[in-house]
Amino acid sequence: MANRDDVSRVLAKCVTCGSVYAARQWPSGDVQPIGSDNCSCGSTDFCSIDESGTDPAANDRNKE
Ligand SMILES: [Zn+2]
Numbered sequence: 001m002a003n004r005d006d007v008s009r010v011l012a013k014c015v016t017c018g019s020v021y022a023a024r025q026w027p028s029g030d031v032q033p034i035g036s037d038n039c040s041c042g043s044t045d046f047c048s049i050d051e052s053g054t055d056p057a058a059n060d061r062n063k064e
Pocket residue numbers: 014015016017018019039040041042043
């Protein structure tokens with residue numbers, strides 16, 4: 001189970017200031033922003049945003 005290849009690409013939102021980062025989520029549930037250990041505000045608490053691989057540039061295509 002502890003296979004590093006099982007990480008998911010997610011968006012992580014800082015629970016303190018709301019900044020969103022590209023991140024990886026491990027099967028254990030840990031969310032780690034890519035390229036940094038914490039938010040620019042100093043928080044290390046992130047929640048994942050499950051976008052199913054949606055690219056931020058694809059927001060214009062987001063429809064109901
Ligand atoms: Zn923050």
